[in-house]
Amino acid sequence: MKKYLFSIKNNLFLVLFLLIILTPFAVNAQVDVVYNDLVWSDEFETNGAINSTKWHHQTQLPNGGSWFNGEVQHYTNLITNSFVNNGFLNIVAKRENYTNQGVTKQFTSARLNSKFAFLYGRVDIRAKIPTNQGTWPALWMLGKNVNEDGGFFDAEFGNTGWPACGEIDIMEHGITQSQPEGYIQSAIHTPSSFGSTVNHGGTIAANLGNDFHVYSMNWSPFEITFLLDGVAFYTYNPAVKNPQTWPFDSEQYILLNIAMGGIAGNIPSNFSQATMEIDYVRVYQNILDDNEAPINFTASVGEVTSSTIELLLNAEDNSGNVTYTISYGDENITTANPSGEEKSIIIPNLTSNTTYDFSVAASDVTGNEYANNPILLSATTTGFTGCSGTDTEAQQGSFSIGYSYSFETIGNDVQITFELLDTDKVGVVAFLWRQNPFTEYQMTNLSGNNFTYTITEQSIGTTISYAVKFAYAGGLSVTKYFSYLVGDDCTLTINPTTETDLFTFLNPTKEYIHINSTVPIDKIEIHNLLGKLVLVSSTLNEPINIKNLPKGMYVVSVYQGNKKSVKKMIVK
Known part of the structure; x- marks a missing residue:
């Protein structure tokens, strides 16, 4: 795209004009705040060493003599590992013995820090990345305040440890071996989730490794959105923003590097070198003074x-x-x-x-x-029109308590909600599995371990079948497949009596429910519409306190011997 019969970069005015006029239209409908003004860039025009006014080589080894994540490379300032040629920055990871800081390693690479830091804006990086096994190319950002010896800003601003400084991974490849070919990932690391963070998204880049793609990150005070070639594929927007979830209210700087080995996997014996080519790095903000109200x-x-x-x-x-x-x-x-x-x-x-x-x-x-x-x-809000319940059956792994599920038809869409009820699982993420043809979708976290996904454009009367994979620290558990008839509202067709009409009560109600029955009752259960048990009582002759139940609809079950009676209850 960059190398035409003429060089557009020779006309800086034309470039800036096109950037300002054309670029916003590619992202307008997909991001919350559009940034228009080019405030910093490197177009890599001059062959040879990198521009030292814009970039810093980070080469100092962390404590212990190795980089993090089990990586095996030395980062160097050698021109063989990072240089500009024919309008492209080349970052080269090589197999070669290299001794530095008293440590000898068998691989070298480069890790560049931008000498520019900013708060809020958009980053566009056009790059072609290596896909060699064992390589981990990354375009990412760290808080300017990160305490990391050898970083450009560390000496003056490094007063905060990782991940409290916040990390924004614009693009990384090579550490998601379970994903299909061409998969690139974007991720967020904060004190609330880091390392194998739950805050990540990914997409497939066509012909990855052979073609250039534009990797973008749009950062506003409210959310962070990641885009591939102008198409958004993941947005980070925690419901509660505090230092644990949102350390993104301070300046960050850009990092470009290729790591080797570690969580990127084994490096083949025939590996010699891999190159990441970068066409440009551009940062946009809005710098115009604004005194007019909407x-x-x-x-x-x-x-x-x-x-x-x-x-x-x-x-x-x-x-x-x-x-x-x-x-x-x-x-x-x-x-x-x-x-x-x-x-x-x-x-x-x-x-x-x-x-x-x-x-x-x-x-x-x-x-x-x-x-x-x-x-x-x-x-x-309307009355609930869907199917729900709880279960413990697993097709992979196991559940200690179980899970609740809900299918609801909304127009021609089906909203599917699952909640993991196990209390012994941490770092939970959820993926919806379509049975045929098999497809996996990452679900949206509502709160706690409650996740949802909406299947669009379904035909009323057709049957769909879905399960959910809950992944967590140390393993995963997959529910059984649930078949659902699109348009069915089976919750509202609960028979007032399963075997016999055992009880009556005032409905709607609030604060207390008083069960009236002409026969002895063994137990009373109240479930919410996701099927989660919210109250159990054996109090038979006194009002049952329901003050802690939120307003809404519930299902009351009364048991007597082997008999069960079920009725809906509305809490006002």
Whole structure:
């Protein structure tokens, strides 16, 4: 793409013009804040050594004489490991004996630090990466405050350990051997999850290793989005942002390197060298002073389900971006979107048959507020229309307690939700398995070990079959496959009596439920609509305290001997 019959890089004015005019349109609809102004770049125009005003060779070994993750390379400042040729930066990992700092290693490579650090913006790196077994090419970022001896900023700013400094992996390859060919990964490391972090996403790059691709990271105060060739594939946006989950409110710098071995796997005996070629590194921010507030702010309610309410927001601002703040109950959500583009916000984890009031305000990223803030909205969730339950059966691994599951048809989509009930598993991530043809999808974490994924454009009346793989520190467990008839709302077809009508109670209710029965009762169970047991009681002649149950719909089961009776209950 870069090397045409003429060199576009010879005309800097044209390059800057095209970047400013064309680039935002590639990412507008996929990121929350669009960054337009090129503030730093290296186009690698001059053959020979790297530009020392822009890059620093990080060569100092960490304590113990080896790099992290079991890597086996020396990073050097040798021109054979990093150099510019014909408009490309070359980072070369080589098999060669090399002694430095009193340590001899059999491989050399290069690790470059940018001498530029920034807070919020977009990074675009056009590169062709090696795919040799045992290589780990990476384009990534670290907090400027990281305490890492030998790093460019360490001497002056290095007062924070890893991962408290925050790490943003724009692209890495070679450490996900279980993934298909061409898979590249982006990841986030924070005190809340690091090392084998649960905060990662990936995608397939066509003809990886032979073609150049643009690897991008868009970082706003609200979320971090990763893109391949202008297409977003993973967004990190924790519900709670604090130093544990969001150390991304301070400057970060860029790193480029190829590591060898370690978690990248064994290096073949015939390996000689591998090269990562980088066409350019570009950083964009918004540097224009902004004193104008947003205009034309509208807000309305979109699709409503039993557990979600969609809010549709739109406003215009001269800066090109609008920030929205949504408040309801004790909850607050802040997000952003390009000016003039409708933003859909799905409010999750709501209780069915419940009215929610929302206060929505618009401002720009600078803080200028819309003149008539806020807009007030109200919506009521529907009754649950799906199938749910709990189970313990596993097709791989095992479950100590089990899991709950829920299938709900919403229009022509099916929302699938699974919750791991085991309390002995840590670092849990979930992947939805389609049975035929087999396909794996990473699920979205709602809270705790509760995960969801929505299957779109399904035909009412067809049967689908899905399971969930829960992966965690030290192993994995896979549920059995569940078949679901799209459009079925079997929860609402629960028979009032399974064998006999054992009881009655006042419904809807609140604070207490009083079971009336003409026969002796052995046990009372209350489940939520995900099938999770939330209360067990053998109190038969006194009101049962349900003050701790959130408002919504539940299933009450009453047992007498081998008889069972089931009824729905609404808590107001």
